[in-house]
Amino acid sequence: MTANNELFILSASHTREKLKQLRRTHQFFCPQCKEELQLRIGEIVVPHFAHKKDSNCPQLFSDGESKEHLIGKQQLYCFFENKGLTVQLEPFIKNLSQRPDLLVTTKNEQYAIEFQCSNIPIEVVQARTKGYLNASIVPIWLLKTPNFKQQKPTRIQLVQISPFRQQFITRHPQHGSTLLTYNPTTAKFIYFSHLLFIHGYRFIAKVQQLPIAHQYFPFLHLKEPTKEEFTHYWRFHLHIRQRFLRQRFYLSRKGVQDLLLKGCYGARMRLDQLPLFIGLPVRNAQYIDVYIAEWQATLLFFLQDCQISILQVDDEVIAIFILNNPDYFQDERGKDAILHYILLLKKLGVRSIHSSTKEAIILQLLHSEFLAKCYEN
Known part of the structure; x- marks a missing residue:
């Protein structure tokens, strides 16, 4: 929040030079604890707000996040904003004591978007999901695309999906099983769709990339595999x-x-x-x-x-x-x-x-x- 009590969102449209100027002329405060924040603008790390040392904020957020997570949240925020949807970045939902990465509001639904870049206990995932559902908010867990040694040219691939990632496979009565991920480095959604379980961590899947500029919301489902x-x-x-x-x-x-x-x-x-x-x-x-x-x-x-x-x-x-x-x-x-x-x-x-x-x-x-x-x- 600014000193005028206006919400300020960091996005990719802000250049470092512009942010440095804002840092000299503005103060920024945490929406939750009201403490003054530091606007960090390094040459390597993504610009971000951070609490000062020994902060007492009960709902710390953004501090200590990875570069991929910060960039991904900014890109997804701009994606929803460009779609003309009402989107909030890291809003604190008081009655749930939860803070989704993004809260998207459409005419009929609210969606909590969680862009997950690291493994967390599945119990935490289940608790957050239950909280959103109890509040009539649709949870969408979007994982960061795993790092592969090399990109394969074929759509049909043998892939390994860890037990943690398997928990986020969605099942649709018409479109089958899908694991949807996002790669902030390339700004592309990666679909692992129509998953066929083989053994252990291995699945055969139809793998396709979709640039964020070509994505829709609700997120697209891919066509079923052809006979070939x-x-x-x-x-x-x-x-x-x-x-x-x-x-x-x-x-x-x-x-x-x-x-x-x-x-x-x-x-x-x-x-x-x-x-x-x-x-x-x-x-x-x-x-x-x-x-x-x-x-x-x-x-x-x-x-x-x-x-x-x-x-x-x-x-x-x-x-x-x-x-x-x-x-x-x-x-x-x-x-x-x-x-x-x-x-x-x-x-x-x-x-x-x-x-x-x-x-x-x-x-x-x-x-x-x-x-x-x-x-x-």
Whole structure:
């Protein structure tokens, strides 16, 4: 706030020379504690306000923020302002005791924009989100784009999304799963959309950049992958699957104690030559602790040993399988992954591990399932 009790917003439109002049002629005060602030204008760090040393402000903000966070907030503030929307930078919402990076007001909604550049406890994220929702404010968490070693030219990519970032994946009934990030260095939104879970931190995603000048609000959703693009999904999947099977075959240290290899031996099959319907991506696969090809092969070996056809699988059979493989299942939602897998096998006409199905038929089914948003996770 200025001495005239007017709100002053630092933005990229202010040159350093202009800010130095303002610093000589104006005083600035914290909107919360009313203490006088320092306007810091260095040659490296982004110009910003800071409390003086040993400040007693109960709601310190902007102090100690990274360069990316400061620049990103300024760019996003200008973005909303240019859209003709009412936007406030770091307003203190008294009844929530929360201060979003930006508060955007439209005709029908209020949005709290949190531009998150560092990891924070997920409990903090959940508490802030709950506070906004209780106040009828829509929370939007926008992560800083992770730093990749090199930019890949293809849209369909294998990406790693940390457990922290996975918490911010949004799910839309028509547009699937998306992680939206923002890169203040390039002033571009980066979409990781139509996420297909593989294992651990790995996903196959459609990755696209959108300059901030071309963005809309509410933020755009990307078009679903074309049939050609989905073929790239399938090729990535096959590459990962084959590498897993080969490494397990040649590098397993358990020998005959390896249940996967033991099952292959009993079925008189080579591990790296399992049929393509073993290892199919299915929804909720993230709730099973081993790679999809391993638990699906183990399931079919189990059915073969018990002389149970795919058509005979019911809740009781699945419960026994889960009971026999407790290390695989740490979450009851893993059962849904098995049910979905059995459904896919039935649609493919698979009756046992020795059935045969053409790759083109598998790809066609997976594409239709994918477009039906069956792989939301």
